[in-house]
Amino acid sequence: MARLNWGVTEPDTLDAFLGGRLQIRQPRRGYRAGVxxxxxxxxxxxxxxxSVLELGCGVGTAILCLGRRVPGLDMTGVELQPDYANLARHNAKANxxxxxxxxxxxxxxxxELRQRRFDHVIMNPPYFNRGAGTSAIDPGRDTALGGDTPLTDWLDIGARRLAPKGYLTLIQRIERLPEALIALQGRLGSIVIRPVAGRSERAPGLFILRARQEGRAPFRLLPTLVMHIGATHDGxxxxxxxQVAAILRNGADLPMTG
Structure with missing residues (x-):
């Protein structure tokens, strides 16, 4: 199969998601979408x-996974890097x-986008604080993993794009949970957190957060989603x-209730 090259370091690769129901082209080097x-x-x-808006959509993996699971959505993605945005457009058309x-x-x-409001705003912001650590060699990976936009700005901008009763959902590293909660205080309510851990005996490394415009329900901390069976990697x-296998292969839901 021919490879496409959208200006990234090397030709892109074609990767299967949702058990092959979604085919995603992404850079061979740089930021690559995983689970x-x-x-x-x-x-x-x-x-x-x-309607769904993804801020920082990259090559479109998250929002296209959602679009494959739920038909008939009005989907918009915003991406800073032109190479990744072009791949997202290609992936949408190809799928x-x-x-x-x-x-x-x-x-x-x-x-025109600032004038719109969405039922859902989703985001997978850069995991690392640009003020701490070193930059990645690949510029695309560096922007995706660190960027220069504070997490508080991501959440503020996302909240502004929500329709009444709309939901904002993000995935992020667990150490940034306090930062996210502070940023959302007084902005959104009905906050639900699901921690994500690699194994049952390990501390969570990620969290998924959902908050609602005009939400009034009390804060909820859900049981941890465990990714792998066993205490250690076995070959x-x-x-x-x-549960995770059903999500990754069959497009199953991950309930944000418990």
Whole structure:
């Protein structure tokens, strides 16, 4: 199969998600989507006909996983890096999914987008604080993993794009949970957190957070989602728990209730 090259360091690769129901082209080097965007998509309680905005959509993995699971969504993605935005457009077309990709800095959204409100805003912001640590060699990977937009800005901009009663959902590293909660205080309510751990005896490394515009329900901390069976890695065989395997291969939901 011919490879496409959208200006990234090397030709891209074609990778299967949701048990092959979604084919995603992404850079061979640089930021490459793994299981995190699939988990994010699985946690969204969207209904046909609703609108979804993904901030920082990359090559489109999360929002296209959602679009494959829930038909009939009005989907928009915003991506800063043109190479990744082009791949997102290609992936949407190749998978026959309706995704409008806008190349823009989320801090300078075009006027037509600032005038819209969405039922769902989803995001997988850079995991690392640019003020700490070193930059990645590949510019695309560096922007995706660190970026220069504070997490508080991501959440503020996402909250502004929500329709009344709309949901904001993100996946992020566990050490940034206090930062996220502070940023959402007084902005969104009905906050639900699901920690994500690699194994049952390990501390969570990630969390999925859902908050609602005008939400009034009390804060909820859900049971931890455990990714793998067993205390340690056992060779090369598949070790995903049945729940995670169903999400990754069959497009199953990840309930944000407990």
């Amino acid at each position: 995190d965007p699939v988990l994010l998509a699985a946690s969204i309680v969207a209904k046909p006909g609703q 026959d999914l309706p995704l409008n990709v806008i190349t823009a800095d989320l801090r300078a959204l075009p006027a 090369d065989k598949d070790s995903y728990t049945p």
